Amino acid sequence: MRVPFTRSRLQPAGARPHSPAAAGRAVPSARSGGTRLGSGARRDARRRGGALMLGVAMLAALGLTACGSSDDGDSATPSDSASFAPGTTMARLHDAGKITIGTKFDQNYFGLKNLSGKPEGFDVEIAKIITDGLGIPRDHVNFVETVSANREPFIQQGRVDMVVATYTINDKRKKAVDFAGPYFIAGQSIMVAKNNTTITGKDSLAGKKVCSVSGSTPAENIRKVAPAAQLVLFDGYSKCADALKNGQVDAVTTDSVILLGIIDKDPEAFKLVGGTFTREPYGIGIHKGDTAFRTFINDTLEAAYKDGRWAKAFSSTVGKVVPNTPTPPPVDRYTS
Amino acid sequence: MPSGRNPGQGSTAIDAVLDNLDIFAEGFRRTVALSVLAAVAALLVGTALAAMRVSPVPPLRWFGTAYVQTVRNTPLTVMFFFVVFVLPQVGVVFSYFVFAVVALSIYHAALVCEAVRSGINGVDVGQAEAARALGLTFSQNLRLIVLPQAFRNVLQPLGSVLSALIRNTSIAAAFGVQELTGVVQRLTTANPDSVIAVLLGGMVGYLILTLALAGALALAERRAVTIR
Incomplete structure (x- = not known):
């Protein structure tokens, strides 16, 4: 904030x-900000x-000069021709x-x-x-x-x-x-350590420590999808990846693209399990x-x-x- | 052209707080627990450090000085990062709550130490000399004569340190502890139409704590005056 x-x-x-x-x-408060706004x-x-x-x-003015010479517009913008209804x-x-x-x-x-x-x-x-x-x-x-x-x-x-x-x-x-x-359309998935065989998807997270980002949609989703999981929240997914590597958490969950990005940097350490289980447009x-x-x-x-x-x-x-x-x-x- | 409309203000905005009072309460409890445990630990460790820094034993003085200079000049977030991610790599593993208490205590102990030390320096030298003349040992001298007067001298700066500690517990939200700030982050995402109400709810939580601390300090100050 x-x-x-x-x-x-x-x-x-x-x-x-x-x-x-x-x-x-300034940050407007609910009431006093009203008048200022x-x-x-x-x-x-x-x-x-x-x-x-x-x-x-x-x-x-541009239109007048344009009449004189047709090609002195500097064509800096990709679509000079764009015209929009006023207002x-x-x-x-x-x-x-x-x-x-x-x-x-x-x-x-x-x-x-x-x-x-x-x-x-x-x-x-x-x-x-x-x-x-x-x-x-x-x-x-x-x-x-x-x-x-x-x-x-x-x-x-x-x-x-x-x-x-x-x-x-x-x-x-x-x-x-x-x-x-x-x-x-993004979809949420689960990432675990490469050698993990006990977690196979969202239904095997009961009692496991699952990491996500505080205040994020994936964190809210996993509360509903796997209520028995123990949620650990950081302020960034790189910290979740560190915690997973240290063995402090058992899984990391967020949109699959973000997880694939983490795996791309460290393919020996992590893997995705269970496919995607949400639909995020x-x-x-x-x-x-x-x-x-x-x-x-x-x-x-x-x-x-x-x-x-x-x-x-x-x-x-x-x-x-x-x-x-x-x-x-x-x-x-x-x-x- | 869009005008300055604010949808979601009004009765629905307050609902976002009232409907989630249990979640707020849970976060608030964690913030209180973090604050109290870290404050007690910081006061104890900080006072011990201050004693080291005025002790006649050079290695203790060196340690106290090195601790204060290192810790006081490290950002609290870095301290958290060190505790939460580096300690586990050398085999020290606790829950994130304990890690947060540890990080907060280490950091604020240095600040407490400096406040207490300035209090000790403010006690008349004659007091310590008289105590020594009476045959009190260093630790008796400190415990019975110097520290009680020193604490009275530094109630206000100690209060500032503790008030900062309460607000600094919010950093734990970024390190695995769902305290008040973590709850606010969660509820602002879940209630995008009433962000301001949720933020105000969180602010009230911190105000309750800091105002309670201010009240306790005012009481303590009044007592300190009557003793004198």
């Missing part, structure tokens, strides 16, 4: 000058109105030419910060497919870290424009945010009620399914440990 707040206080201030309220806004939103709206006018003026989130982001996206910084193969400070992985690639569709240059895409517990607040407070962060779609979360996608979280934006993301995903960009994103990231590229899941255009 501590890290993201400081981080966000540092980052969006410079990155999103059109909404200074987001930077100065309200005035901030008003201020935002006024500034956005100004920005919109400015954007219109600039577009008009939509797409138009706002396209005109601003930048976007803030929440992703995991510690999730191997989905969102992992590399040595140069940029996140890499399947989620990041999916996010880039969307931002390309919005016509935003890649170097104007600002990734901020979201952890499991702060994804909804970040979306609700407008600190991020969307969240692509191994974000499982479920009904409770749908009350707070809306989901585009899913763009991937990963979606893209956006502000609740923004149906136009959701439809746009879903359309963009479907286009990427068709033209192979999705498969390319998969094979260059998760594909490193999952050799067979699966069929992409159909997007769920649910009505709430």
Whole structure:
């Protein structure tokens, strides 16, 4: 909880000058924050109105010059031709030419910060497919870290424009945010030491020490699936792997891709048992009620399914440990 | 354009806390147990370390100084990591709860030691000299004459150390102990529409403990004054 707040206080201030309220806004308490949020939103709206006018003026100027010479547009953006109905989130982001996206910084193969400070992985690639569709240059895409517990607040407070962060779609979360996608179906599995023969799947975990991450969905799932197991919770799966190696726990459970990533680094020590026993559709979280934006993301995903960009994103990231590229899941255009 | 709506605020948000009061209580109990056990151990070890640092035996003084300088300059998370992941590799295996108590005690003992030592330094030299003149041994001198006065001098800094200890127990959530912070993490994931209510619930838990400590300290301070 501590890290993201400081981080966000540092980052969006410079990155999103059109909404200074987001930077100065402290963690709002349930009651007193209400009024502050309200005035901030008003201020935002006024500034956005100004920005919109400015954007219109600039577009008009561009249009005039474009009449003179057809090829002096610098073609920096992947789809300059993108045009969106005024007032939509797409138009706002396209005109601003930048976007803030929440992703995991510690999730191997989905969102992992590399040595140069940029996140890499399947989620990041999916996010880039969307931002390309919005016509935003890649170097104007600002990734901020979201952890499991702060994804909804970040979306609700407008600190991020969307969240692509191994974000499982479920009904409770749908009350707070809306989901585009899913763009991937994950499944929870169990990892044990290579020489372990007593644990064969979720049904042989009674009395065993099972490790997962505190506050994670897999931890909640295993409470229901194997109530007799003894749950040990750390703040990261690498610690679970260490504990499994030391013999302090008997099994580690989370999404199979994450476990495959751990096994990939240490194939002599660990193995998967029992296949997957949950179905986790990963979606893209956006502000609740923004149906136009959701439809746009879903359309963009479907286009990427068709033209192979999705498969390319998969094979260059998760594909490193999952050799067979699966069929992409159909997007769920649910009505709430 | 999305406006600043906050779905889930209101009566449902409080339900996330009320429906899970048993889970909160379980986490709270663990936080209390961690705090009390680690505080007792840290006070005992810290006082022993302070005695070493003022003792006439050089190796004991060296040990006390080395302990304080090493431990006090190590981040608590690193201390936890060392205890939880390095000790098992040399064959020392306890439950994660015991590991957490050990890590917290080791760390805060150094802080207690320095607080107590400053208290000892604040006791008039004449007191110790008079005790020695009466024929008291070093340990009698310390136990009967110097330490009681030293503790009275440092009730406030000791209180700060113990208050920090209570809040530092939250690090155990990252090392296998489902205490209050771990419960908050769990419930925020399970109730994404009422994160703030759950966070406030956790905060109330810590406030109960730290305010109780503050009350106990205020009582102790009043008694210390009347003795003087």
